[in-house]
Amino acid sequence: MQLLSVILCSLLFSFASGMRCSSSMPVIRQAYPESSCIVRPFNEIPGLWKNGVVNLYNFWKLDGFKNLHRIMLQNFNTYGPIYREKIGYYESVNIIKPEDAAILFKAEGHYPKRLKVEAWTSYRDYRNRKYGVLLKNGEDWRSNRVILNKEVISLKMLENFVPLLDEVGQDFVARVHKKIHRSGQNKWTTDLSQELFKYALESVSSVLYGERLGLMLDYIDPEAQRFIDCITLMFKTTSPMLYIPPALLRNIGAKVWRDHVEAWDGIFNQADRCIQNIYRQLRQETGESKEYPGVLASLLLLDKLSIEDIKASVTELMAGGVDTTSITLLWTLYELARHPNLQEELRAEVAAARAESQGDMLDMLKRIPLVKGALKETLRLHPVAVSLQRYIAEDIIIQNYHIPAGTLVQLGLYAMGRDPKVFFRPEQYQPSRWLRTETQYFKSLGFGFGPRQCLGRRIAETEMQIFLIHMLENFRIEKQRNVEVQSTFELILLPDKPIILTLKPLHVSQ
Numbered sequence: 001m002q003l004l005s006v007i008l009c010s011l012l013f014s015f016a017s018g019m020r021c022s023s024s025m026p027v028i029r030q031a032y033p034e035s036s037c038i039v040r041p042f043n044e045i046p047g048l049w050k051n052g053v054v055n056l057y058n059f060w061k062l063d064g065f066k067n068l069h070r071i072m073l074q075n076f077n078t079y080g081p082i083y084r085e086k087i088g089y090y091e092s093v094n095i096i097k098p099e100d101a102a103i104l105f106k107a108e109g110h111y112p113k114r115l116k117v118e119a120w121t122s123y124r125d126y127r128n129r130k131y132g133v134l135l136k137n138g139e140d141w142r143s144n145r146v147i148l149n150k151e152v153i154s155l156k157m158l159e160n161f162v163p164l165l166d167e168v169g170q171d172f173v174a175r176v177h178k179k180i181h182r183s184g185q186n187k188w189t190t191d192l193s194q195e196l197f198k199y200a201l202e203s204v205s206s207v208l209y210g211e212r213l214g215l216m217l218d219y220i221d222p223e224a225q226r227f228i229d230c231i232t233l234m235f236k237t238t239s240p241m242l243y244i245p246p247a248l249l250r251n252i253g254a255k256v257w258r259d260h261v262e263a264w265d266g267i268f269n270q271a272d273r274c275i276q277n278i279y280r281q282l283r284q285e286t287g288e289s290k291e292y293p294g295v296l297a298s299l300l301l302l303d304k305l306s307i308e309d310i311k312a313s314v315t316e317l318m319a320g321g322v323d324t325t326s327i328t329l330l331w332t333l334y335e336l337a338r339h340p341n342l343q344e345e346l347r348a349e350v351a352a353a354r355a356e357s358q359g360d361m362l363d364m365l366k367r368i369p370l371v372k373g374a375l376k377e378t379l380r381l382h383p384v385a386v387s388l389q390r391y392i393a394e395d396i397i398i399q400n401y402h403i404p405a406g407t408l409v410q411l412g413l414y415a416m417g418r419d420p421k422v423f424f425r426p427e428q429y430q431p432s433r434w435l436r437t438e439t440q441y442f443k444s445l446g447f448g449f450g451p452r453q454c455l456g457r458r459i460a461e462t463e464m465q466i467f468l469i470h471m472l473e474n475f476r477i478e479k480q481r482n483v484e485v486q487s488t489f490e491l492i493l494l495p496d497k498p499i500i501l502t503l504k505p506l507h508v509s510q
């Protein structure tokens with residue numbers, strides 16, 4: 001009976017929309033063109049999408065704001081590899097398979113567009129600030145992104161970034177040695193999250209502004225500390241506003257909105273201060289300096305983007321470039337502490353790379369495939385982004401369902417990373433799986449995909465690889481037994497409790 005209604009519906013649908021599955025249907029993309037000729041209509045996609053308000057209430061009852069990633073996983077288990085949902089005012093189709101991800105990204109169009117973080121655009125509108133590359137869309141996004149790509153993500157930039165990031169990495173190691181020495185116990189047991197946050201902020205600031213903030217020192221400038229607090233507050237206050245219109249919260253003067261505004265104000269103020277410093281320096285400088293001055297100064301000197309556009313994008317790079325890498329590093333250290341043998345394997349790889357490259361960091365980075373695999377593995381199990389999203393630019397067929405152009409389609413990254421149909425023994429942390437020849441087609445998507453992928457990817461990858469090189473060369477990483485950590489959603493995925501790690505020096509002399 002059900003099959004019959006599916007066939008009837010599909011026929012009706014096909015007649016209505018002229019979308020019978022045949023070789024004369026070139027514009028619609030699908031994974032298995034040969035597999036079935038019945039294209040089911042959009043309205044038949046399983047899921048709860050009829051009453052957004054009721055769904056929002058149920059979502060809230062399940063503490064969905066924190067459990068979004070687990071709820072998605074559960075939905076895939078209930079409905080299969082595609083489901084449709086509406087929570088509050090926000091509606092999407094969710095997919096999980098790599099081959100379906102391929103269809104999705106092929107249909108993203110010239111100006112890929114993802115889910116708008118309404119809280120962030122509302123702040124910009126409220127304060128009359130420009131959108132940066134993270135929030136822009138259409139031709140405005142593309143023209144800015146093309147220029148930023150050259151300065152931020154092109155491979156050529158690595159030789160500029162590596163010395164700056166290496167210096168921060170070395171300072172981090174010196175700081176840990178100092179902490180170990182002061183403990184008097186030849187080890188340092190701590191929740192590293194704040195330290196990693198400072199490492200990430202110092203790194204990204206060094207690359208963007210060509211300027212050290214001094215966060216590896218004992219005394220922290222209160223302004224830098226305020227910036228750290230503002231970024232944490234900005235992420236924390238964003239997730240509740242994903243499902244409730246910020247305009248409403250603003251009108252009723254809700255605390256979450258006020259805190260959000262305060263957080264972004266702090267982030268923009270810090271960026272403004274750094275930008276003014278750079279201006280001052282550029283004015284004072286006479287003659288050509290051979291040293292790389294950082295992304296911001298390069299963009300100003302290039303003179304291809306307006307100052308307001310540069311400010312907006314650099315501030316977004318700064319805001320997006322701290323929690324993301326610090327949390328990924330924390331998860332990686334946690335996994336290495338849980339897998340001591342693997343930790344030794346990585347250490348051996350780093351030692352060999354150091355010897356072969358004679359300490360040339362740029363060269364060394366080309367010789368650490370397992371370390372790179374470890375970072376991919378961390379992003380598989382603990383992705384910063386729970387999902388990737390696109391408003392599709394053309395009609396597509398996924399899992400034999402028609403999805404019309406303009407629909408928001410989400411690829412469940414967290415769910416895909418844990419799917420046994422996609423990854424062999426997904427629960428196991430195995431960096432070597434990324435070295436094997438087994439297909440990696442649309443499986444490593446932690447930084448997104450295509451022209452709209454993470455702009456900071458090159459900085460993030462280099463910063464994290466250099467960090468791991470230095471840590472593995474200097475310390476053994478251990479964790480308390482029997483403490484397992486889960487994740488919680490606060491726009492990005494965070495550990496649900498402090499991760500306490502112990503760092504022990506490898507060399508007695510230090």
Ligand code: HEM
Nearest residue numbers: 134320321324328384385447448449452453454455456460
């Ligand atoms: C482990 C670290 C990081 C991860 C996993 C990560 C992940 C992502 C993801 C998934 C996206 C969306 C991509 C898409 O829609 O296809 C994104 C966008 C973005 N990321 Fe990252 N990111 C990281 C670090 C950074 C850093 C360090 C920066 C800045 C220095 C940064 C800046 C950005 C920006 C500006 C965008 C928006 C790009 C655009 O819309 O054109 N990210 N990131």
